[in-house]
Amino acid sequence: xxxxxxxxxxxxxxxxxxxLLSRLAAGDLEALGEFYDLYAGLVNGLALRILRDxxxxxxxxxxxxxxxxxxxxxxxASRGTPEAWLCTMARTRxxxxxxxxxxxxxxxxxxxxxxxATPKSAEAIAVRKALxxxxxxxxxxxELAYYEGLTQTEIAARxxxxxxxxxxxxxxxxxxxxxVLGPLPS
Amino acid sequence: xxxxxxLELAPLAALGALDGEDLRAFDETLRSSMLCxxxxxxxELVAARIPMALDPVAPPAGLREQVLAAVAPAGYGxxxxxxxxxxxxxxxxxAAVILGLGYVLVxxxxxxxxxxxxxxxxxxxxxxxxxxKAQIEMATLRKDLARERAVRELVSHPxxxxxxxxxxxxxxxxTARIVWIPESREAVLVVTGLGPAPxxxxxxxxxxxxxxPVPAGVFQVAADGSAVFHLPVVDDTARVRxxxxxxxxxxxxxxxxxxxxxxxxxxxx
Numbered sequence: 001x002x003x004x005x006x007x008x009x010x011x012x013x014x015x016x017x018x019x020l021l022s023r024l025a026a027g028d029l030e031a032l033g034e035f036y037d038l039y040a041g042l043v044n045g046l047a048l049r050i051l052r053d054x055x056x057x058x059x060x061x062x063x064x065x066x067x068x069x070x071x072x073x074x075x076x077a078s079r080g081t082p083e084a085w086l087c088t089m090a091r092t093r094x095x096x097x098x099x100x101x102x103x104x105x106x107x108x109x110x111x112x113x114x115x116x117a118t119p120k121s122a123e124a125i126a127v128r129k130a131l132x133x134x135x136x137x138x139x140x141x142x143e144l145a146y147y148e149g150l151t152q153t154e155i156a157a158r159x160x161x162x163x164x165x166x167x168x169x170x171x172x173x174x175x176x177x178x179x180v181l182g183p184l185p186s
Numbered sequence: 187x188x189x190x191x192x193l194e195l196a197p198l199a200a201l202g203a204l205d206g207e208d209l210r211a212f213d214e215t216l217r218s219s220m221l222c223x224x225x226x227x228x229x230e231l232v233a234a235r236i237p238m239a240l241d242p243v244a245p246p247a248g249l250r251e252q253v254l255a256a257v258a259p260a261g262y263g264x265x266x267x268x269x270x271x272x273x274x275x276x277x278x279x280x281a282a283v284i285l286g287l288g289y290v291l292v293x294x295x296x297x298x299x300x301x302x303x304x305x306x307x308x309x310x311x312x313x314x315x316x317x318x319k320a321q322i323e324m325a326t327l328r329k330d331l332a333r334e335r336a337v338r339e340l341v342s343h344p345x346x347x348x349x350x351x352x353x354x355x356x357x358x359x360x361t362a363r364i365v366w367i368p369e370s371r372e373a374v375l376v377v378t379g380l381g382p383a384p385x386x387x388x389x390x391x392x393x394x395x396x397x398x399p400v401p402a403g404v405f406q407v408a409a410d411g412s413a414v415f416h417l418p419v420v421d422d423t424a425r426v427r428x429x430x431x432x433x434x435x436x437x438x439x440x441x442x443x444x445x446x447x448x449x450x451x452x453x454x455x
Contacts, residue, residue: 022309026302029258036250041242061245065253073309077316079227084234091237103336127239142201146236151205168200174197175340177231 024057095149167186200229351450397420
């Protein structure tokens, strides 16, 4: 697919992250430790949100950082930030694990853990505010897609709503987020 | 799948939520349209920001070491000491070996350090090249997105009007629409099914309000026969009766000289 860059994307990637990634690509083990220190909390938070199980989340964190170590040379800064790269890997692995659990009838808990701390970064504040601006129905549909990996048909079945309604909710929510969040903060 | 339909599905695709016929049709369209790729990528960036709202949760303390151990080469960071009873003989032997091989070891270390430095430099150079490449793509994409945004704004403007242009015998498969706002004279032409102009030629748009057609810019079509063209502001657009497109020399002309390929009345929609 075409590599695409949002105009301010480069501003979002810190020189520290780029340098760390270049050191990772060169096989610098100390750099992996620093990279882990920077992002392990983010990856673990996402894995926990999807899996609701600390042990499973721990597995995902380990797998993601091993994958980052092996694939650092393939990181494409034109496709997103290191955070987004790690979160994409974490989401994919966590959703795979979640689907295996569900297929074994180990259903995850229904309720999402509530945020427990005030977010510190400008990005976290902006995204949380943008999500808070959505209607409860839109946010629920969006979360089922992102954090549970459900398709539009599965979401419609889960919510007992018509497929068209679900599609409209998700589309409206994403367009709203795009409008509100705008370009990435510098 | 129409572009409009694609744009409706792009937000769902960015979340991986499409399935069934929507997913199949979306994937087919994605392969053929740069604009669609750009739209999907923009929504993927939005999706990637969703987890940034979560609170970071520190993993268990020992996990860091497990990660490092999982990727470390065998023996990395594990210095082993020989049993004390062997210490003196071993040291003596080692000293002799070190003295004998010292120069070689220093050279090996130096060469290894140089290789590491070269590797790091090469990594940075690769990142620099990626940066340049991405910046070029960024400039192209910004242009495309600005164009797309302008078209959308124009189409959604309450005073916008639409004219349908039909393909004439010189281009029977061509169709086009012009969306314009009489007051501001802004106008966009969207063409499909028009063959690429021969070398040295281009298509020229004409605004006809009175007797004489007024030139409104030249454009080329893509290999698939499509084009989206922003017309320059022309006074006669406010009172236009007919839009037309002819094949002309590449630089354009002040009056039509070539075959007319598309035409349509301003009240045709």
